[in-house]
Amino acid sequence: DQQVKQNSPSLSVQEGRISILNCDYTNSMFDYFLWYKKYPAEGPTFLISISSIKDKNEDGRFTVFLNKSAKHLSLHIVPSQPGDSAVYFCAASDGGATNKLIFGTGTLLAVQP
Amino acid sequence: GAGVSQSPSNKVTEKGKDVELRCDPISGHTALYWYRQRLGQGLEFLIYFQGNSAPDKSGLPSDRFSAERTGESVSTLTIQRTQQEDSAVYLCASSFAAGANVLTFGAGSRLTVL
Numbered sequence: 001d002q003q004v005k006q007n008s009p010s011l012s013v014q015e016g017r018i019s020i021l022n023c024d025y026t027n028s029m030f031d032y033f034l035w036y037k038k039y040p041a042e043g044p045t046f047l048i049s050i051s052s053i054k055d056k057n058e059d060g061r062f063t064v065f066l067n068k069s070a071k072h073l074s075l076h077i078v079p080s081q082p083g084d085s086a087v088y089f090c091a092a093s094d095g096g097a098t099n100k101l102i103f104g105t106g107t108l109l110a111v112q113p
Numbered sequence: 114g115a116g117v118s119q120s121p122s123n124k125v126t127e128k129g130k131d132v133e134l135r136c137d138p139i140s141g142h143t144a145l146y147w148y149r150q151r152l153g154q155g156l157e158f159l160i161y162f163q164g165n166s167a168p169d170k171s172g173l174p175s176d177r178f179s180a181e182r183t184g185e186s187v188s189t190l191t192i193q194r195t196q197q198e199d200s201a202v203y204l205c206a207s208s209f210a211a212g213a214n215v216l217t218f219g220a221g222s223r224l225t226v227l
């Protein structure tokens with residue numbers, strides 16, 4: 001059973017426009033959410049996170065929104081740049097002792113020049 | 114080291130052979146995780162180590178998979194009698210403490226079982 005879902009396997013946007021990547025989760029015990037970015041042949045790198053006590057976190061061009069009632073989060077990138085082209089993974093943690101992250105299947109973002 | 118180092122970066126093996134994958138975490142990081150990513154799938158948790166505590170093995174898919182870690186340093190993931198469905202990128206990650214939310218990943222070891 002997929003606890004973290006990214007229903008869009010790919011997204012294409014024009015340079016300078018907004019990219020919106022979506023993620024849904026099923027486990028109400030998740031209390032911390034992260035976005036990772038992955039380039040080919042590299043490991044995922046941390047991008048931005050949000051605690052369940054917040055509904056928005058912003059870092060430069062990247063903003064993550066959390067809607068707990070809908071069990072939905074989204075990552076906004078504005079303006080999008082060609083260097084943002086990568087696979088974006090949503091991840092969630094239940095804050096337990098292990099703190100293992102549960103990842104979605106990823107969304108491939110292509111930013112067209 | 115400056116980052117999480119994994120070796121080999123690529124491994125091609127025949128079905129039925131054993132393989133060992135190595136991870137060298139960031140110095141000072143006490144927590145170490147193994148994940149795998151099969152084609153078209155998300156990252157799947159395998160195992161977690163924290164200091165001298167018993168590892169969390171809840172993600173290991175079968176008893177053909179095992180992992181060891183010496184203290185707070187290198188970890189080895191072993192897959193015995195490999196099967197074609199074991200083909201995946203095996204990713205190691207570390208964090209500075211148990212419960213730390215941000216994991217730093219290595220580049221992964223791509224395993225292909227023929």
